[in-house]
Amino acid sequence: MYLLKLFGLLSIFVYSCACYKFLALFQTSTKSHHILASKLFKEIANKGHEVTFITPFEEKTPTKNLNVIPVKSLQTFFCARRNSMFEFESANPMEKAKFLFEISYNFTEHLIQSKEVQTLLKSNEKFDGVIIYQYLNEALLGVAHHFKAPVILFSSMPLYAPESFLLSHPTPPSYVPNILVEYTGRMNFWQRLRNTFYDTSMIVYYLWNYLPKHRELVRKYIPGGPDLYDFVNNASLILINSHVSANEAIPLVPNAVEIGGFHIEEPKALPxxxxxxxxxxxxxxxxxxxxxxxxxxxxxxxxxxxxxxxxxxxxxxxxxxxxxxxxxxxxxxxxxxxxxxxxxxxxxxxxxxxxxxxxxxxxxxxxxxxxxxxxxxxxxxxxxxxxxxxxxxxxxxxxxxxxxxxxxxxxxxxxxxxxxxxxxxxxxxxxxxDRPIKPLDNALYWIEYVIRHEGAPHLRYPGMDLMWYQRNLLDIVGFVLAVIFSVVFTIIKICKVLLKGKSKAKTVSKKKKNN
CATH class of the missing domain: 3.40.50.2000 (Glycogen Phosphorylase B;)
Structure with missing residues (x-):
């Protein structure tokens, strides 16, 4: 019994001391979003894990186990576009979406072709997991695919309609407003109609215009030229910076975890x-x-x-x-x-x-x-x-x-x-x-969980492996409509034949009487 307890304690010790090696890719040049990423990756490093963090920013204070690789040219690129923000304040949601698609694509291409990322891709480095800032940057999934490591996505806001669609996360437009509209989840009929239109339009534009461009980025800049479509929805986990205190409650699949407010700390001394x-x-x-x-x-x-x-x-x-x-x-x-x-x-x-x-x-x-x-x-x-x-x-x-x-x-x-x-x-x-666990601790638990369970494929619900029309039962609806149409068509045909026969019989009968 004593040996059994000792073995159990040793197992816990080894389990708690398991150290992993992460690659973190962060392409956005906004300081507030960098604060989020920096907070998360510093905490991962403080837990004894090794993190290689590719970001537009430098870290003033070094952190043990955190290797920051700055891509400073991304900041210059962002500053050139900053003045465009006010221009789109009164634009409609589709115009805003196209602007965000364009600027996000440029950020992604700038990062993936950078000397820092290309040097890493040509190295013999190995990683246990790749953490990617998720916002219209699907080509970066090719980097994770290259290193054959589980993908952990981090979103600084609730998922965008095209991303939810791509990742097979349920966000029905009937009660989940598009992030570019001014609605809450309690929409009237016309708001639901507009919300559905914008969701559908953005998804169509994303699938037919935007995603193919990222597919080409992967083929161009990732060794071996893999096909993005083969692994685009294979993320093991997505951490979402949202919470019901500031956002509305929505359905979440098992591999989507809310960590909203994780960056907030107890107040520090002010200057x-x-x-x-x-x-x-x-x-x-x-x-x-x-x-x-x-x-x-x-x-x-x-x-x-x-x-x-x-x-x-x-x-x-x-x-x-x-x-x-x-x-x-x-x-x-x-x-x-x-x-x-x-x-x-x-x-x-x-x-x-x-x-x-x-x-x-x-x-x-x-x-x-x-x-x-x-x-x-x-x-x-x-x-x-x-x-x-x-x-x-x-x-x-x-x-x-x-x-x-x-x-x-x-x-x-x-x-x-x-x-x-x-x-x-x-x-x-x-x-x-009022939470059972601090959001930052929750994020760290799930990151380590995914690596411990080799990508945690058991968290993927079956709908993620279906085509979009199957997941939304459009094939079933089409089949039912086809059956109904066939039955109605057959009944109409039979009725026409019967009526035609009856009409002929009456005509023959009339002729006989006249004779």
């Missing part, structure tokens, strides 16, 4: 000047940030004037993330900073409201720290995030095109004076924090 500003703001502070992609410094003059005029009339102080060195005509109650520790600021008790672009990370940080939102969404999923926050009762939306002194003042008055907003977001904050 001294920032701490003093927040502490001395006895009437409260309003935080204003448009995130890392859209920059408030790029606002047109009339929008900027509306912001300054509104802020100058507030009794509260304003902390503004402003990306340039100079700011003419800054009101006395406004402090500007190029970059700030947003989550730590939101944790300060004097912060009363957050004027935000509605990015998912910002929304989750607001929910976690229970700070109501005034949303000025511009692109991607931001409009949907803000619309959802409005439906949950802790946000007020100010559409970018309608941004003025009057609309912003009214929105701020609502979130600052109406206790309902703060009460609602406190409830959501409790939902986010």
């Amino acid at each position: 001294q000047d920032l701490q003093k500003f927040l502490d001395d703001s006895k009437n409260g502070v309003i935080l204003f940030s448009m995130g890392s992609i859209v920059q408030s410094a790029q606002f047109p003059a009339e929008k900027r004037k509306a912001l300054i005029t509104t802020f100058s009339k507030l009794k509260e102080n304003v902390l503004w993330k402003w990306e340039e060195d100079d700011f003419a005509g800054l009101p006395k109650n406004v402090k500007v900073m190029k970059w700030l520790p947003q989550s730590d600021v939101l944790a300060h008790p004097n912060v009363k409201a957050f004027i935000s672009h509605g990015g998912l990370l910002s929304t989750m940080e607001s929910v976690y720290h229970a700070v109501p939102i005034v949303g000025i969404p511009v692109m991607a999923d931001q409009k949907m995030n803000i619309q959802l926050a409005v439906s949950y009762g802790y946000a007020v939306a100010v559409p970018y095109q309608e941004l003025s002194e009057e609309t912003l003042t009214e929105a701020l008055n609502q979130v600052l004076t109406n206790p309902t907003s703060r009460n609602n977001i406190r409830k959501r904050s409790f939902v986010m924090k």
Whole structure:
């Protein structure tokens, strides 16, 4: 018995000390998304695993077991496209989708053909798993295929309609809104009709135009020229940065795990000047940030004037993330900073409201720290995030095109004076924090689980191996309709024959009588 217990303890020790080697590919050049990736991969490295992290960013502080390989040219490429974001604010969902398809394809090609990735592909390196940032970058799956390692996808937001379709994840347009529309899951008939149209249009465009381009990238840049279509939906696991506290509940398959809010930590000490500003703001502070992609410094003059005029009339102080060195005509109650520790600021008790672009990370940080939102969404999923926050009762939306002194003042008055907003977001904050396991620990568990179980093929539900028309029962519907058509056609034919026979019989009978 003693030997059996000793063996069990040794087994646990060996199990807990198993170290794996990961390759992490991250092509997007947005700082906020890099924060997500860096947080995850540093934690994996801290657990004793070895991580080779290919990213547009350098890490200022080295981490043991984390080998960061920066592809700096990706940042230059991104900066050249940054000014395009405002142009698409009023575009329809299909125009936005095509823009995102195009820019994502360019990012992917830039990374996969880079010297850093090509050198790695020509090396004799071996990996236990490949972790890929998932957002319209399917050609990177060819890298994982090359190393013959299980694929773990990481999505910084709920899955996009084409990606859900490709990965065989159930996202019915009847109650799962496309991330580029301003709907919640409770849509009326016309919204469901439009949502279905946009989902279908994007999927068709993706399959017939976008995916073939990625197929060619794989053939061109991956040794051996494998066919992307042979392994495009073979991911062992997908980690999704979503949670029911900030997103709506949707059906998830076994190999899809929600880890929303995993990047949020307990508040750290703030820089001294920032701490003093927040502490001395006895009437409260309003935080204003448009995130890392859209920059408030790029606002047109009339929008900027509306912001300054509104802020100058507030009794509260304003902390503004402003990306340039100079700011003419800054009101006395406004402090500007190029970059700030947003989550730590939101944790300060004097912060009363957050004027935000509605990015998912910002929304989750607001929910976690229970700070109501005034949303000025511009692109991607931001409009949907803000619309959802409005439906949950802790946000007020100010559409970018309608941004003025009057609309912003009214929105701020609502979130600052109406206790309902703060009460609602406190409830959501409790939902986010009330979990059986911390989301980061959950992510690490499933990453290790997939490697322990050699890709965990048992997590794949049978529908993933069906063709899309089989999975959606379109072949069954077609068969049933064909049977019904055949039966109806046969009945009609028989009726015609009988009626024709009857008609002939009457004609013959009539002729006999006349004779």
